[in-house]
Amino acid sequence: MSLVKLTIKGISYSQTQNGAYALILNEVDGDRKLPIVIGAFEAQSIAIALEKEIKPPRPLTHDLFKSFADRFDIVVKQVIIHKLVDGVFFSSIICERDKIEEIIDARTSDAIALALRFSASIFTYKNILDKAGIYLKSNLSEQEGSSDNDDILSDPETFGIKEESNVAGDMYAKHSMSELNDLLNEAVEQEDYEKAAKIRDEISRR
Template sequence: MSLVRLNIKGISYSQTQNGAYALILNEVDGDRKLPIVIGAFEAQSIAIALEKEIRPPRPLTHDLFKNFSDRFDITVKQVIIHKLVDGVFYSSLICERDKIEEIIDARTSDAIALALRFQAPIFTYKNILDKAGIYLKVNPEKENENETTQPDVLVEDLVAEELESTPSQDDYKGKTLDELNTMLAEAVSNEDYEKAAKIRDEISKR
């Protein structure tokens, strides 16, 4: 199975789960987005790693892991999101010490927080992106703009405005496939990736 490299597009507050955030990963050589729901602590840790100017007075858990690894010459070479089961993503840290490679199981949010600190690339398998990715068409007006290799980071300081609650996943069960596809297109158009991910999961179940 071929690997697809991902960059971090941004973090937004979850509109459907209190205290949760949507981490948006972007296909490097494509236009698909991979939304992953993560907790508040992990969102904060990822946001701090993205914002290079922010330095917490004491090391966070992921910073401690990085300091520990540096002390014992352990390097995280890459992160692979290797499995998707019932809407839950499973990831692995590919680590190296003394030229010996080890694979360590990790929650995807923790794996990405560490990948940022080690400047390690993030990958997923093509079949996972085919199943869970949300495809966005390229805006013709931006097609000719110069692109940089840096990820397009949209961190909203982990503060969201009060938004109207969106339907829960149970509310989607009464919808037809045509209605779900219409709702999916609307959610993607509005860049409501967290809602789009839930609709996508319901469509996949059908």
């Protein structure tokens, strides 16, 4: 079975499961997207790895794993989403130490969070993409009534958590850039990364 390379397109609130998020992976040489439902902690970890401006004051679990692996010369070479059963994706982490390759079973959300930290490639098999891949519009102006996933996916470089309303943006609109930067630093120090992401979005908007 042939492998298909994927990149991370974005993160959105899951429309089907409360408290969960949808991680959207994009086919590198095609237009299909692979949506995967993940938990809030994993969504936060992936978002922080994507957003270079937010640096946790203390290492998160996946950062700790990266430090541990670096100390013992373990390299994550790639992640493969190799199975789909009853809507659940199964993944493997391909590691190497002293030129010996090992395959470790992992939840897909954890595997991708680690792949980002090791700059490792993400793959899936063509038959999985054929089964679960979807097409999403990238140009919101072409059609009214676009879904929330379309919105978050409109910019390939955008990561983040789609807000259900613009209340958060209005909340920070009155602050100056200097105040926003202070609030951002404060949120990171308090490890309130959801708040930090909202402030970062307001800074980026300006």
